[in-house]
Amino acid sequence: MTSASIIGGSGYGGGELLRLLLDHPNVEVKQVTSRSRMGEYVYQTHPNLRKRTQLKFSDPSQLEPVDILFLAQPHGQAQHNIEEYAKLGTKIIDLAADFRLRDEAFYEKWYGEKHAAPAWLSKFVYGLPELHRAEMATASHISGVGCNATASNLALLPLVKADLIDLNSSIIIELKVGSSEGGAEGNSASHHPERASVIRTFSSFGHRHTAEVIQEMGVTNVSLTMTAVDLVRGVLATAHAKVKQGVTTKDLWKAYRVAANENPFIRIVKEQRGIYRVPEPKILAGSNYADLGFELDESNGHIVSMCAIDNLMKGASGSAVQCMNLMMGWDETLGLEFPGLHPI
């Protein structure tokens, strides 16, 4: 068995990661750390794991060496401790944003501060398997992905890869997001009477996840707008762009079909019958699938490309486990087979 530990396991990302690792056939979870919950059973924080594990939260200073170390801390912590973590984990997967961007100046531009360990930026592979599968096979360090960035990148992936959109025109991506994106620590805006039933555009542009779209898609004229909606889990990215002259709906079908054929967790949802005819986050809760759909206005070349994911799965912990599978040479889908629930 491959040994793994999680640093910072009391948040939603850490809890979801632990759920997946406990059921993974090749992994044994050794320790889960939390300074604030030290000594408590992990199921007291993650109640779905009651009777699945008797692990207690450990003191981070008592961490023992393992084969794979997962970092699930809030952003900004891993970069200050990466040298120490590298001694404890032969391989590292970081779910936070510390090592997602390759360029030091680009990091400073989007995060508004200097990176504490810039020499490590180039050592991490960006953690979206659909973009970096081959590099992951030989990697020792893999970054996390932003949930909104993932939905955006996958909405654009077939279009960019097949060179179907005009990159001189603006790409506008509207994201509808669930409340679990805000993490396990609440604030006055996430207090239930304030958060329930909202349709609240909380970031019109300039969200940090935009940097991951620019870096990974190679696009510069792109804007992400975030709107909080009444969901706990889920993100829907709706990308608006212009296709190149002469691109037809059939060209798009080919491009999306290639993406679905090359990637086990990408599905095309563009149906003429049934209730779920377009991608919808609701039925993806707990699954690692990314559902893609599109519509083209052939009269003016306006394409709408949609991607739905569970932000805690494909947008965080599910992708992290998929990365681990690739890094270890295992079947990419191992431990990630759950298809979601219907109805839910």
Place this chain on the structure above:
Amino acid sequence: MSAVTCPECEAQIELAAGTDVGEIIVCSDCGVDLEVTALEPATVQLAPMEQEDWGE
């Protein structure tokens, strides 16, 4: 077994043994109804679909 190409999304669809001319089949990728118009070689065309209320 004959294969046809969906005129809507260009999915490759295998016709089941015993398929008849005039039969309506469904594209497994995009869900449109297709009428089988010939068998040797097999051809299909889009069939009219009844518009449904889709939760609007």
